[in-house]
Amino acid sequence: MTTPEGPSQIRVICVTYNPGSELDDLARSLVAATALPIDLVLVDNGSAGQYPETVAARHGGRVLRAGENLGYGRAANLGAMGGDEPWLLVVNPDIVWKPGALDVLLAAAERHPRAGALGPALLNPDGSVYPSARELPSLTQGVGHALFARLWPHNPWTRSYQARQESATSTERYAGWLSGACLLLRREAFEQVGGFDATYFMFFEDVDLGERLGAAGWQNLYVPAAEAVHVGGTSWRDKPARMISAHHASARHYLHHRYDRWFEWPVRVAITIGLGLRERIELRAAR
Template sequence: MSTAGPAHVRVVCVVFNPGAELKDFAVSLQGASRLPVELVLVDNGTDDTVTRAVAEAHGARVLTPGANLGYGSGANAGAEGADAPWLVVANSDLVWGPGSLDDLLEAAERHPRAGSLGPALLNPDGTVYPSARELPSLTQGAGHALFARVWPSNPWTRAYQQRQQVAGAERAAGWLSGACLLLRREAFEQVGGFDSSYFMFFEDLDLGERLGQAGWENLYVPSARVTHVGGTSWRERPARMISAHHASAALYLRRRYHRWYQWPVRAVGQVGLKAREHLELRAAR
């Protein structure tokens, strides 16, 4: 990791009792950019032993809030006071491809209205995760929520995710996965960062929507490649993940359809989310 001169990018990594994946993240980050990079580790967990060992080995700074702030609020805390023009918010269970951060930065220079940029997120088997998505319409959102688990190829999920067989071409998206985001600090600060109301999940969708409303672009940059191992902090706590996901989905639904005459949408959506949460919790036992 380059530390010569003022940091051009601050990388904020929010962790919760991490394991060996955090070392892999920090090691791979060293080859992701030729520019000075500052790494800030926000530890939301109860045991910061691994976090501090990785920080010492890689010249990172550790921020310990003293409580689990959640993902978005943790990222906001890690970004606070940054002087670098660019911020990265990333999960700890990522392995950066060589030069991948530079690829994102070069795309950002070509697109001055890009407020957020996301790489191609690869699954461990090399397949492409659909990380660049459109904002969900009411029918797409409902169809995806109801059928994604039992009918993965349903038309609503396909339209919502724009599922890629390959990484595809550089393009604008409605929103980008918060697993790995390059953010123009000016844009991030203009919209007030992540909405702290979302503890986990949907904070990236909400941010992308607000950036778009403010006139910024969310840009998918598939020339940048990052491998996402996925879910290492939650593997032993699937019930908490499921409940957190549905709570955030319900919050997004209430805010997206907040007008008085949209109460039937809110009511039906809440019932559907509660039913799906119950089924997923039963399956996770």
């Protein structure tokens, strides 16, 4: 929206799919998160009913009905199109901002002009910090963590990968990638790399984006002084099987793409077999 303070500087893009009251909580928290005018865009992936329109009308936003479930990254790309705001905020419906937190992110962006993506500290409802700023995993860490994290939580590859994240959770720092649940993007950087890769339906599109931003010379900056609470998983709680399958499909897609050289075919075979086994075990447990 354009407010009396002037044209919007930030386009807030929220992808929705049958959201509940948490969407209204997000919109309310944005009012106190920044002093700048924003353009709130809800990209709806096929919700039943008119609740997104109700929230948009209440908070001066607008709804883009995708007409089908496009997936997260493709829908976010749609929400970013056709604007000239210098900043894009891609945010899940189940995020609640702390007062002033978005302005803290913007101030960090001014200090770091090569920061293409910035992420706040994401707090769990109990106040603990979710590790939302991570490094790109090495071959052994990436494959070991992907295959065994759920089945063998304390495996050495996952322990090594997570230790790198937990060592600096309270320090402003650069990361390999930032959680797409709450991500401030410099439009220039986002458009330079072509936005999210639409071949990811859900999950891993943020890992892929962080990697491509880094390859293009931009930085992914974690700013723990900015805080937001992430309720987590509200669109999927009643349908965990779909979430499990989507997560494994995206993990397979990302790792196959990352290790795509001809001599890495044994890695791809191991990934396919291992993720397939893990998916079957998790689906059985979710019944």
